[in-house]
Amino acid sequence: MNKSRGYIIQGIFVVVAILFSIRLFSLQVLDDSYKTAADNNIIQAEIEYPFRGLIYDRNGEILVANKAIFDLLVIPTQIKNIDTLRFCNLVGISVEEFETKVKKAKAYSYVKTSLFLKQISLEEFSKFEDHLDEFPGFVLQPRTTRSYTYPILANALGYISEISQYELDRDTVNYYHSGDYIGKSGLESNYETYLRGLRGKQFKIRNVRGVEKGKFKDGKFDTLAVPGFSITSTIDRTLQEYAEKLMKGKSGSIVAIEPSTGEILSIVSAPSYEPGLLSGKDFSKNFNTIKQDTLKPLFNRPLMAAYRPGSIFKIVQALVAMQEGVITPYTRFKCNTNLIGCHNGASHPFGTSEKLVGAIKNSCNPFFYQVMRKMVVQHVEESAYKDAKIGLDKWNGYVRNFGFGAPLGIDLPGEKGGLIPDSKYYDRAYGGREWKFSNIYSIAIGEGENLVVPIQMANFTATVANRGYYYKPHLVKAISNTGNPLPIYTKKNYTGVDSAYFEVAVEAMAEVIKSGTGQWRAKLKDIEVCGKTGTVQNDPNPDHSVFIAFAPRDNPKIAISVYVENAGQGARAAAAISGLLIEKYLKKDSATLYFEPYVLKGDFE
Amino acid sequence: MRRSDGLINQLDWMTIILYGLLVIFGVINIYAAVFDVDSTSSFFSLSHNAGKQMLFIGIAIIVAIVILSLDYKIFDTLAYPIWLVFIILLVVVMIFAREVNGAKSWLEIGSFRFQPSEFTKFATALALAKYVSKPNFKIGRLKDMFYLALIIGTPAILIIAQGDAGTALVFSMFVLVLFREGMSPIPLVLGVVSAIIFLLALLVENDLYFWSPVAVIVGLGIYFNRKNIKRIILITAIGFAVIGMYHSVGYAFESLLKPHQQNRILVLLNPNADPLGAGWNVTQSKIAIGSGGLSGKGYLKGTQTKFDFVPEQSTDFIFCTIGEEQGWLGSMIVIILFTALLLRITQIAERQKWRFARVYGYSVATILFFHFTVNIGMTIGLFPVIGIPLPFFSYGGSSLISFTILVFILLALDANRMQRLAH
Numbered sequence A: 001m002n003k004s005r006g007y008i009i010q011g012i013f014v015v016v017a018i019l020f021s022i023r024l025f026s027l028q029v030l031d032d033s034y035k036t037a038a039d040n041n042i043i044q045a046e047i048e049y050p051f052r053g054l055i056y057d058r059n060g061e062i063l064v065a066n067k068a069i070f071d072l073l074v075i076p077t078q079i080k081n082i083d084t085l086r087f088c089n090l091v092g093i094s095v096e097e098f099e100t101k102v103k104k105a106k107a108y109s110y111v112k113t114s115l116f117l118k119q120i121s122l123e124e125f126s127k128f129e130d131h132l133d134e135f136p137g138f139v140l141q142p143r144t145t146r147s148y149t150y151p152i153l154a155n156a157l158g159y160i161s162e163i164s165q166y167e168l169d170r171d172t173v174n175y176y177h178s179g180d181y182i183g184k185s186g187l188e189s190n191y192e193t194y195l196r197g198l199r200g201k202q203f204k205i206r207n208v209r210g211v212e213k214g215k216f217k218d219g220k221f222d223t224l225a226v227p228g229f230s231i232t233s234t235i236d237r238t239l240q241e242y243a244e245k246l247m248k249g250k251s252g253s254i255v256a257i258e259p260s261t262g263e264i265l266s267i268v269s270a271p272s273y274e275p276g277l278l279s280g281k282d283f284s285k286n287f288n289t290i291k292q293d294t295l296k297p298l299f300n301r302p303l304m305a306a307y308r309p310g311s312i313f314k315i316v317q318a319l320v321a322m323q324e325g326v327i328t329p330y331t332r333f334k335c336n337t338n339l340i341g342c343h344n345g346a347s348h349p350f351g352t353s354e355k356l357v358g359a360i361k362n363s364c365n366p367f368f369y370q371v372m373r374k375m376v377v378q379h380v381e382e383s384a385y386k387d388a389k390i391g392l393d394k395w396n397g398y399v400r401n402f403g404f405g406a407p408l409g410i411d412l413p414g415e416k417g418g419l420i421p422d423s424k425y426y427d428r429a430y431g432g433r434e435w436k437f438s439n440i441y442s443i444a445i446g447e448g449e450n451l452v453v454p455i456q457m458a459n460f461t462a463t464v465a466n467r468g469y470y471y472k473p474h475l476v477k478a479i480s481n482t483g484n485p486l487p488i489y490t491k492k493n494y495t496g497v498d499s500a501y502f503e504v505a506v507e508a509m510a511e512v513i514k515s516g517t518g519q520w521r522a523k524l525k526d527i528e529v530c531g532k533t534g535t536v537q538n539d540p541n542p543d544h545s546v547f548i549a550f551a552p553r554d555n556p557k558i559a560i561s562v563y564v565e566n567a568g569q570g571a572r573a574a575a576a577i578s579g580l581l582i583e584k585y586l587k588k589d590s591a592t593l594y595f596e597p598y599v600l601k602g603d604f605e
Numbered sequence B: 001m002r003r004s005d006g007l008i009n010q011l012d013w014m015t016i017i018l019y020g021l022l023v024i025f026g027v028i029n030i031y032a033a034v035f036d037v038d039s040t041s042s043f044f045s046l047s048h049n050a051g052k053q054m055l056f057i058g059i060a061i062i063v064a065i066v067i068l069s070l071d072y073k074i075f076d077t078l079a080y081p082i083w084l085v086f087i088i089l090l091v092v093v094m095i096f097a098r099e100v101n102g103a104k105s106w107l108e109i110g111s112f113r114f115q116p117s118e119f120t121k122f123a124t125a126l127a128l129a130k131y132v133s134k135p136n137f138k139i140g141r142l143k144d145m146f147y148l149a150l151i152i153g154t155p156a157i158l159i160i161a162q163g164d165a166g167t168a169l170v171f172s173m174f175v176l177v178l179f180r181e182g183m184s185p186i187p188l189v190l191g192v193v194s195a196i197i198f199l200l201a202l203l204v205e206n207d208l209y210f211w212s213p214v215a216v217i218v219g220l221g222i223y224f225n226r227k228n229i230k231r232i233i234l235i236t237a238i239g240f241a242v243i244g245m246y247h248s249v250g251y252a253f254e255s256l257l258k259p260h261q262q263n264r265i266l267v268l269l270n271p272n273a274d275p276l277g278a279g280w281n282v283t284q285s286k287i288a289i290g291s292g293g294l295s296g297k298g299y300l301k302g303t304q305t306k307f308d309f310v311p312e313q314s315t316d317f318i319f320c321t322i323g324e325e326q327g328w329l330g331s332m333i334v335i336i337l338f339t340a341l342l343l344r345i346t347q348i349a350e351r352q353k354w355r356f357a358r359v360y361g362y363s364v365a366t367i368l369f370f371h372f373t374v375n376i377g378m379t380i381g382l383f384p385v386i387g388i389p390l391p392f393f394s395y396g397g398s399s400l401i402s403f404t405i406l407v408f409i410l411l412a413l414d415a416n417r418m419q420r421l422a423h
């Protein structure tokens, strides 16, 4: 009996051996997680941040550069015998903050580096650098943030800041890590994939005390950082600076385009902010201040502010109606103020009639009422209601071809499309009730439901300057990898209106400047400017002052749209600003800039 | 010469070969465990643990030869004096020893230092064997059990007093030896059951999960024995005892164990609870072994050991180096070698006609078994971290030499078993 107990004991030995074998098999062969854990123990990826691409203006001046900042990293196990108080004084934190930060780092890892303090500026760094060896466990990681050569163009350039959790979650290719900087708005956001470059990684082996023990696998997996591509913007720095100067203290926007290329020479959103405020350590503080500003400096007006186009729209109407064949340049309409009031009744006493060029020059509302009626009411259907629908949708198609009613596709985020109504729109607006021309006639003169954004008006001006086509407006003329803009910006977009009709529009816009009332503020010596005022009603507040212009008449170099909010008639603020900018751009240093004091003074009543 | 020829023929070479393989495999891995890429000290350098271990192996071989050349009867004759000498040494240690890792167990004489507690294992085994092989010994008799408790308990208590509870636990293995010699299995079963209740008390979140099965079992017991009042009372009493024990464990755990001991047990139950603190050793040890894969990372290529993530790599956690560098296959070699050795020793014990030799043989087997199970079990997270060495593998002279003595006394007794029979 006792001998059989010997077998029981041997049995226990064997059972333990089998249990160990199974346990070891599951631990070593079946479960892969320990391999990863072992690698994670020793391998620390050291990041080498790439140099973000620079942004130049069209003449090669640097607009956005990089400046060095430093992140302070900590390896908790290596903190030994340091003078905490002295350390805290040097880096400018309290002892409590120090304790919390070290605790947080320890919670992540004792042996791996954690971020201790972000974005130490070069000045703070130089104070601290010489004493770094007194504080084992702390290392400085060089990084870069943005610096701005000129305090201009904030909304177009955009800013970079630390990536948000939302953006991290959306990054399915895992390019980004938490703590990375990413372009949040403007060109920084739109050209993020070109500007960001490629992060370098060095895999270092560290032992349990965090001491470096060489490269992992002799550096087989190491990569060097690849700098991002630089971009050359279409902006003319001098013109931009001048435009911002003119808009100081005002609300509104300016867009200037080179018609032959669609390149944006200047884009102003006023009021703006100083771009340097959103770079570096005080980002959050400054961002909140700017965001809470009631004047909305972050609202990028040239792309986002939708206005009724006003009288400027009469040129669109003229072009559409001529192409459709419902009028000719010689068609006359009476200034019948029973239909609609006229701005310029003095030029049409007793309802006398006028031809197209004169009607544009004098901005005759009854004329364009009748143009629009011919356009919409073409008598192809018995029912006036059905007839209006067909006519309106035909009109809508033409107008959309000019780039209205939908975002143009500029290389900046947040562009709005405005609104050009069609039959579906009115069906919805009238809730199923019938409508016909007499219900919608105010769109004839750019009022009513029409909405356009300033960039569309500038693009339209460039289209007229080109006599019928446009390149999509864009802000980048070359990305350094190809030397070209994005392909969509090299394609001509035709309006479908004959260039002969555009000559009529050009003639009318030239007349506006030459002999229109009050538009003389945009008139320039030696340069034939073509333009059109608009005064957008904004009850109960003062009207918006609007002006579009291009110059010179032949072979135009610049097309511009200016919106000055609550500044009254277009012939005043907006026309004066347009004239100054055209002169500044075309004449450079020899510009006389006669109306500059008038504009800077800002009193347009 | 005839005597030594006969001895060589009588020696159990199988055991010696297994012993030799374990020792050689051990020293190779000690070299790997302390190997540092930055230093180029040779394998045999005495500044290196592997070099020192080679020296210990040399001493162990001499000790083995001395044991084999002694008259085998001396172990029987001197069993009690040897036991007494080491008991005295344990007391001396407590007075003069220096503290290492919270335990006062090292005796220092010049540059030579050793751990008497390691040697009390074979001394106690000899004394136990001597007592059990007494002609009028009767297992279960109160007087005999008292003396047995004295022989086993004295060194155990002294070692616990030194603060080395891990080594003291080894002495519980003698219960298994007595079981083989005919002792009632009840203490063994009770021990296992208490251990299970202890673990459940720490693991079970809601007392109800413990109560309900106990209630069901007691209820069923009463139902099936409903005609036997005595049994019903017994079953009910056991039920209450179990519940009472369950509830006293929580109290005992809090009040009797030191915080670091509590931690070791809690970490075993859930190593992820505190991976950087108390769980560090277990976590890193499991990572080392687990990352070895099927065939390991290659000799001297283990990152966990090379970069010091595993604590006490050449002593208590030596198995990590094997697991990491030699993988599952290497680990299996160790498991197979040990199990073969244990089974071989059991067989040797069984073939002894002399009760002294048999009891001693079983003591050797169960002591080695305890070290093997607890040491490897702790490295793979099956047991709490109890600092005891892996026999023949772990770096350390006291450990290697004491295990060598343990095994070779058995081989000496075994080689002379025929002579004993001739008496």
Ligand SMILES: [Zn+2]
Pocket: A335, A342, A343, A344, A345, A348, A363, A364, A365, A366, A367
């Ligand atoms: Zn009129």
